[in-house]
Amino acid sequence: MNRLAAETSPYLLQHADNPVDWYPWGDEALERARTEDRPILLSVGYSACHWCHVMAHESFESPATAALMNEHFVNVKVDREERPDVDALYMDATVAMTGQGGWPMTVFLTPAGEPFYAGTYFPPEPRHGMPSFPQLLLAVAQAWKERRDDIQRQARTLVDAIGSASRVQPSREPLTSAVLADAERGIARTFEPAYGGFGRAPKFPPASTLEFLLRRGGTEAIAMVAATLDGMAAGGMYDVVGGGFHRYSVDDRWLVPHFEKMLYDNALLASTYLHAWAVTGNGRYRQVVEETVDYMLRELRLADGGLASAQDADTNGVEGLTFTWTEEDGVAAELLHPFEHGRSIIRGTLDPELRARLLEERSRRPQPALDDKVLASWNGLALAALAEAARRLEREDWLAAAREVGAFLLGPLSREDGRLSRAWRAGRVGGEGFLDDYANAAHGLLELHVATGEARWLHEARRLALLAVELHRDDEHGGFFLAAKGGHELVARTKSLDDNPIPSGNSMLAHVLLRLGRIWGDDDLERHAVGVLRLVEPALRRAPGAFGWALCALDLWLAPPREIAIAGPVGSPVARAALEPFAPNAVVAVGPAEGVPLLAGKDLVDGRAAVYVCERFVCRAPVTDAGDVSVAQA
Structure with missing residues (x-):
């Protein structure tokens, strides 16, 4: 066991048995690097990352590779989800040096923590023009011995450049509605009409962009939203058996996913589909919300009340094993789309009985690891x-x-x-x-x-x-x-x-x-x-x-500022009528409550719940009848 055995992160604990002399990020590792004048080998990943597991198995579990790492470097392992600051800084460096980023991220640092060489996944043997990881280790160690001054000078220059990005001066250009209109047109130019989404494969769920388009609300904006939501929900990246979304699709069609399921994707997409249902009334969007929320509470909810971070892509070392099927499982051929290892992805509409049966059957299979x-x-x-x-x-x-x-x-x-x-x-x-x-x-x-x-x-x-x-x-x-x-x-x-x-x-x-x-x-x-x-x-x-x-x-x-002050229960008919429309630019406060200026003087009317519609604290007469709310908000 190495020092990672004392950590809380499931990702770090997965490496606690490695023969690598891992440190978590912290003063102990940095002090050893300074004292022994050794470069730092920083490896950054996360629990649900497929290629992180691959590199761990190929390299970090290898006694020979670990011996090279331990001989020449102070080795530091970081969970990017626990230390987003470390991840952000050294990802900026990786992109600056290589033109691309990703995980696992492999960065070599001076003892002061300045990056001087970086990459992502490295294979155990030379492959596709890439050096093997052992070759890389020896080359970097030799460069550190022979070209120390050049390395440190270049590293300081890179750090200065990264730091300057946080010292950018604010724009003096006016912030007007033209910025929003131009942004919508720019987004539309990247829209992919065949299956929805923006750009080509791989396709990631664009929740924040869709939220913006829903706020814009025009015909073209809603059409882009609908095409994307329909494409994602068709099955594949969306789990039509158990609900919830896998991380992203490797193809244009939202069909073949990387199978990890992240809490943040499902939270954001549940909100987006909910808002789309409120705007369009499309029942399929409501169904996706229900299935996604049910998934989060069924699979990610912990006994203490919080929600776990993710489920792995792999089961027993095989990506997607839990989530893929064959005709022998009683799934109609027209629902099956080939994946790997003779197994298929389900896409299409499942009747409730079939869905329940498949979900029950799947629950008895080996399950992917949970990052809890x-x-x-x-x-x-x-x-x-x-x-x-x-x-x-x-x-x-x-x-x-x-x-x-x-x-x-x-x-x-x-x-x-x-x-x-x-x-x-x-x-x-x-x-x-x-x-x-x-x-x-x-x-x-x-x-x-x-x-x-x-x-x-x-x-x-x-x-x-x-x-x-x-x-x-x-x-x-x-x-x-x-x-x-x-x-x-x-x-x-x-x-x-x-x-x-x-x-x-x-x-x-x-x-x-x-x-x-x-x-x-x-x-x-x-x-x-x-x-x-x-x-x-x-x-x-x-x-x-x-x-x-x-x-x-x-x-x-x-x-235009619009404030909605509600006096009385949010479950009252008048409050529900006020909150029903999708009105993301209205702010809401519910009282009575002390110390909330918008609620000051906003009381029940004749003992009945009341809604006050205001603009910069100038309010219309309170409404107590649900049928009058739409008039008050007009």
């Missing part, structure tokens, strides 16, 4: 999906689950000083929270407030958002750093801005601050949000498809 760490960031996204879906589909069981997730975020994942932890597993917390932890948790708590009408969640959302501003803001250039000040110290401090595969902490926090700013009438919160939008403005013009959630935040900021 609970991440604050991803649980925040799941909380938002659970709470809103429970409200819109009137599922009290889902609402109970949402309350449990909210309590978990504010309980086991919260520290004594009120800050968030990044991760929790088996009773142990792992590391300080990052920007996306605060932003996504606040987002989820806002939705839980709207779903329950309970003031606690609203106040906690504001507290976490203000804490995020305090800990992460960049007073000089605007926006927010990924890691808190005074926390994890790396050779460069980074900002995460793009919204793939999940909304960046900057985009989500901007969106949350705008909502809270309008509920509290707080111009400072809006100013911090606009600081993010000015940072990303050039990117919104250049690559709008990569900044879908930032576009949602900009759409909210540009929209």
